Amino acid sequence: MALIDLANPTRFLSLTDRVLPWLATATALVVIIGAYMTATAPDDYQMGATVKIMFLHVPTAWLAMFCWALMSVAALGTLVWRHPLADVAAKAAAPIGAALTLVCLITGSLWGRPMWGTYWVWDARLTSVLVLFLLYLGVLALYWTAEDPNRGARAAAILVLVGAINLPIIKFSVDWWNTLHQPASLMRLGGSAIAPTILHPLLVMAFAFFLLFFTLHLAAMRNEILRRRVRSMRMMKAQRA
C-alpha cells in the first residue's frame, strides 16, 4: 500500500483495524516492563524514592509537547492542503494531549511539594506548561461547540498554529529565565546527566507512553472517521425524509 493511499479514510480504517491489535499488545508489554523497571529502580541520592515520579512526569511532559507539534502539522494540513485526515488527526489528538498535560502538571506538582517545599510557583516552565494545558482546553472547546464542523476545524487549526509559539518557550524557558524548575538533564549538550540505573527505566517508560499515545490516537482517529460517517448518513436520511 502506497503512503498516499492512506489519504483515503476507508483505506486508513482498514489499516487501523489491522495495526491496532499489534500496537495495543506492544504497548501493554512495554508498560509491564516499564512498571517493573520503575518498581526496582534505585532511589536517587538526593531525591530519594520521589525520583519514581520522574518516570511519569518526564514522558508526559514530552508527549504534551509532541502532541501539540503533531497537531500543528495536522493544522497545516487542514488550512493549506485541506487533507481529509488532517483535521481528524488533530481533533483525535487534542483530548489525549490535554489529559497527558494534566498528568504532567499534577505529577510535577506532587513532585515539587517534597523537593521544593511547594506545589506550585509561577516560574516560566510551570506557567508555560499551564498555558499549553489551557490552549488544549481552548482547542477542545472550539471543536465541541462549533455548529459547523468545518468552521470549527479551521478555527481550531489557527489556534493550534498560534499556540505552537509556546513550544520553544516551554523548551527553553529554563535557559532563558531563572526558574525553580531544573534545566534539561537528558537532552543537552555533553550528554545525559542522569545515572544509567535511573535513565534506563525513564527511557522505557517514555517508550511505553509514546506507544500508548500512538495506540490511543489511532483508535480515536478511527472513532472520528466513523463519527463523520454517521453524521453524513444522518444528513442524507434527513434530506430524504
Added chain:
Amino acid sequence: MNSLGPHANFIVVAYLVAIVVVASLIAWVWLDYQAQRRALGELEKRGVKRRSRRKA
C-alpha cells in the same frame, strides 16, 4: 522492591492519578468506538447507505 520512604504518599498519589487518567482515556476511546459502530449499524439497518456504497 525499594521502600518508598517518607514521601510515599506523593509517589502513590502521582501513580494513582496517572492510572486513573490513562484508564479514563482508554475507556473513552473504547466506549466511543462502540457507540459509533452501534449508530452506523442502526443507520444501515434502516437502509441508509453511504454515497460510495450506493455507487458500488
